[in-house]
Amino acid sequence: MMEEHRHVTIYDIAEKLNLATSTISRALKDHHTISDKTIKKVKQTAKEMGFVPNTLAAGLRGNTSKTIGILIPTITQPFLSSLISGIEITAQKSEYSVIIMQSHDSYEMEVNLAKSLYSNRVSGVICSLAMETKDTSHFKQFSNNNIPLVFVDRVPRDYDTFRVVINNYLAGYKATKHLIEQGCKRIAHLTAGSEFGTLYNERKRGYVDALLEHELPIDDKLIINLKEMTYEDGVKACNQLFDLKTRPDGLFAPGDILAVSAVQTAKKRGIKIPEEFAVIGFNDDPISKIIEPNISTITHPAEKMGKAAAELIIKNLKSVKEEDAKEITFLNTQVLIRESSRRI
Amino acid sequence: MMEEHRHVTIYDIAEKLNLATSTISRALKDHHTISDKTIKKVKQTAKEMGFVPNTLAAGLRGNTSKTIGILIPTITQPFLSSLISGIEITAQKSEYSVIIMQSHDSYEMEVNLAKSLYSNRVSGVICSLAMETKDTSHFKQFSNNNIPLVFVDRVPRDYDTFRVVINNYLAGYKATKHLIEQGCKRIAHLTAGSEFGTLYNERKRGYVDALLEHELPIDDKLIINLKEMTYEDGVKACNQLFDLKTRPDGLFAPGDILAVSAVQTAKKRGIKIPEEFAVIGFNDDPISKIIEPNISTITHPAEKMGKAAAELIIKNLKSVKEEDAKEITFLNTQVLIRESSRRI
DNA sequence: TAAAAAAAAACAACCGATTGTGTAAAGAAA
DNA sequence: TTTCTTTACACAATCGGTTGTTTTTTTTTA
Numbered sequence: 164m165m166e167e168h169r170h171v172t173i174y175d176i177a178e179k180l181n182l183a184t185s186t187i188s189r190a191l192k193d194h195h196t197i198s199d200k201t202i203k204k205v206k207q208t209a210k211e212m213g214f215v216p217n218t219l220a221a222g223l224r225g226n227t228s229k230t231i232g233i234l235i236p237t238i239t240q241p242f243l244s245s246l247i248s249g250i251e252i253t254a255q256k257s258e259y260s261v262i263i264m265q266s267h268d269s270y271e272m273e274v275n276l277a278k279s280l281y282s283n284r285v286s287g288v289i290c291s292l293a294m295e296t297k298d299t300s301h302f303k304q305f306s307n308n309n310i311p312l313v314f315v316d317r318v319p320r321d322y323d324t325f326r327v328v329i330n331n332y333l334a335g336y337k338a339t340k341h342l343i344e345q346g347c348k349r350i351a352h353l354t355a356g357s358e359f360g361t362l363y364n365e366r367k368r369g370y371v372d373a374l375l376e377h378e379l380p381i382d383d384k385l386i387i388n389l390k391e392m393t394y395e396d397g398v399k400a401c402n403q404l405f406d407l408k409t410r411p412d413g414l415f416a417p418g419d420i421l422a423v424s425a426v427q428t429a430k431k432r433g434i435k436i437p438e439e440f441a442v443i444g445f446n447d448d449p450i451s452k453i454i455e456p457n458i459s460t461i462t463h464p465a466e467k468m469g470k471a472a473a474e475l476i477i478k479n480l481k482s483v484k485e486e487d488a489k490e491i492t493f494l495n496t497q498v499l500i501r502e503s504s505r506r507i
Numbered sequence: 508m509m510e511e512h513r514h515v516t517i518y519d520i521a522e523k524l525n526l527a528t529s530t531i532s533r534a535l536k537d538h539h540t541i542s543d544k545t546i547k548k549v550k551q552t553a554k555e556m557g558f559v560p561n562t563l564a565a566g567l568r569g570n571t572s573k574t575i576g577i578l579i580p581t582i583t584q585p586f587l588s589s590l591i592s593g594i595e596i597t598a599q600k601s602e603y604s605v606i607i608m609q610s611h612d613s614y615e616m617e618v619n620l621a622k623s624l625y626s627n628r629v630s631g632v633i634c635s636l637a638m639e640t641k642d643t644s645h646f647k648q649f650s651n652n653n654i655p656l657v658f659v660d661r662v663p664r665d666y667d668t669f670r671v672v673i674n675n676y677l678a679g680y681k682a683t684k685h686l687i688e689q690g691c692k693r694i695a696h697l698t699a700g701s702e703f704g705t706l707y708n709e710r711k712r713g714y715v716d717a718l719l720e721h722e723l724p725i726d727d728k729l730i731i732n733l734k735e736m737t738y739e740d741g742v743k744a745c746n747q748l749f750d751l752k753t754r755p756d757g758l759f760a761p762g763d764i765l766a767v768s769a770v771q772t773a774k775k776r777g778i779k780i781p782e783e784f785a786v787i788g789f790n791d792d793p794i795s796k797i798i799e800p801n802i803s804t805i806t807h808p809a810e811k812m813g814k815a816a817a818e819l820i821i822k823n824l825k826s827v828k829e830e831d832a833k834e835i836t837f838l839n840t841q842v843l844i845r846e847s848s849r850r851i
Numbered sequence: 852t853a854a855a856a857a858a859a860a861a862c863a864a865c866c867g868a869t870t871g872t873g874t875a876a877a878g879a880a881a
Numbered sequence: 882t883t884t885c886t887t888t889a890c891a892c893a894a895t896c897g898g899t900t901g902t903t904t905t906t907t908t909t910t911a
Contacts, residue, residue: 185870222868560897569898
């Protein structure tokens with residue numbers, strides 16, 4: 164019955180117009196060796212026949228696919244979905260496609276998915292590392308083959324390639340300093356992991372240095388290491404803090420979800436925010452400005468970071484061979500002061 | 508200096524082992540005409556040489572790319588990012604990749620991106636329509652070429668293809684009925700658009716029918732048509748509702764963001780929830796269980812829908828030619844009763 | 852031992868666009 | 882008019898797997 168439609172190719176156009184496929188190919192991209200008359204004719208016919216170029220063929224021939232691979236822990240976190248959005252919007256403008264893969268914070272998956280991206284011959288990779296990942300040798304296949312690689316946010320500290328990050332140390336410092344300025348004396352902090360150079364560790368360093376600079380003591384009981392950055396773990400940690408003999412009067416939470424859990428736990432216990440307990444979060448997730456009280460936070464420019472990362476890839480493709488350009492892009496963060504920490 | 512690495516191909520393996528490329532190709536996929544000894548040898552060598560198959564080449568030859576194209580308004584909405592997540596997880600299990608494109612609710616972009624997906628020779632497309640889209644002829648290129656097409660959530664009402672949806676009518680009915688059971692007599696509703704068959708219209712139909720069934724009057728002043736489903740528009744609409752001579756005592760909001768705006772607007776005016784004003788939302792967004800009071804809502808099984816859609820594509824590829832199977836998959840929704848509507 | 856059957860691997864075309872090189876036709880210069 | 886340039890297009894190889902067909906090798910059977 165219904166015939167199998169075959170895709171229209173440049174061969175079909177060539178046959179119809181009695182031209183060579185090379186001419187068709189060149190005409191479609193306004194090559195200067197093709198006359199205007201022919202170009203017009205070819206484009207017209209291509210449209211009529213419903214020709215759509217086969218990206219795979221072009222990619223195979225040119226050994227690149229105008230595709231950016233994204234490898235991230237998960238896409239459902241607001242920060243990461245905004246990051247993707249920024250990448251996708253930027254890519255779209257330059258006619259790049261975007262392939263997404265979730266590692267779910269598993270090292271093993273990350274290794275497999277990296278191979279899969281390579282298999283797809285993506286023209287660049289943007290990655291935010293899985294929590295589990297210590298060793299990054301599975302990314303060598305990209306560097307070795309001149310495929311630009313950009314790490315974003317959760318970046319390796321020993322890998323010499325493009326990185327797009329915020330200054331987590333400075334952000335932690337600014338957040339803590341803000342609380343100090345609001346009169347807090349015993350500021351708690353939630354963190355995760357302990358290796359030097361990681362994102363949470365940097366924020367913690369900023370926190371510590373802000374305290375030191377203002378001659379406030381560093382109290383280990385006020386620094387809690389979380390297994391996971393979840394609402395539930397946040398509640399647990401906050402209860403632990405509130406059970407202390409001398410309660411903290413402030414908290415720098417390195418994520419808005421944690422800040423929310425702190426605010427709600429405090430409210431449940433009748434602890435007044437911000438008078439008795441000032442809170443500042445991180446990321447400026449949508450929820451932070453909806454919850455009551457609104458939560459002060461540090462902006463985390465997700466879309467901008469995505470845009471920057473995508474631009475690095477697109478630019479880097481045009482000027483290959485610049486071995487020098489393995490730079491780090493730092494984007495700015497801001498302290499957003501809202502109700503949860505405004506005391507003065 | 509540093510040599511250009513060339514990708515390792517089956518030709519390289521063939522040369523090294525003195526075998527034909529066809530043998531390599533078959534050995535790598537355990538073809539029965541290749542001896543176990545050879546298979547073992549080939550796989551071993553492939554691994555040693557760091558061979559990674561070129562998906563583009565295979566895709567070009569086989570005219571398919573083991574890739575699922577996703578075309579949605581935006582990825583930053585919780586519902587949609589969960590949907591993508593569901594698709595990606597399912598795709599990954601069958602070794603499919605996922606290409607994502609955002610239409611930003613623009614018809615024009617949707618048309619272009621559809622062409623781009625076709626150009627990538629995706630093996631299937633999952634789409635949630637742009638708000639603006641009325642005409643869906645730009646999807647014919649997929650149907651015409653036997654590329655499975657699945658619409659999710661925001662589906663066209665006149666297009667004969669796979670659809671994965673919830674029963675919006677029933678969900679609207681259940682939500683409204685719940686409010687009625689809690690003793691509400693004047694239930695307001697926010698909606699959008701007006702064409703028959705759309706998602707919001709179906710929910711409204713359910714709302715209306717629930718009222719009718721319980722012999723409550725339909726009051727046009729309690730039904731507000733929004734331009735956009737945003738927090739700001741929600742606040743505006745709620746203020747309008749609260750300014751009425753006789754205030755509504757309940758609200759069915761077809762989205763949690765709107766429900767949040769209602770709850771907060773009511774609180775600001777000193778209207779007690781749920782005693783004076785009961786609210787039920789839609790989607791079970793993360794925020795609905797964090798805000799105070801918690802918001803009752805209708806579950807919207809995003810991940811499951813993604814999984815179902817992806818499975819339709821993967822299955823359909825295996826059994827092509829089943830022209831009959833243009834079915835609609837309905838997933839269940841549940842009423843989650845929380846503080847914002849629990850009166851009894 | 853020769854012929855038949857089965858197993859294993861080689862051959863070669865193919866997917867569709869791209870691009871370096873070659874060649875005819877048209878126009879310019881001699 | 883002849884030769885030299887341009888201009889416009891054709892030819893053909895190429896990217897890297899895949900697969901139908903054929904050939905060679907091995908094993909089985911008569």
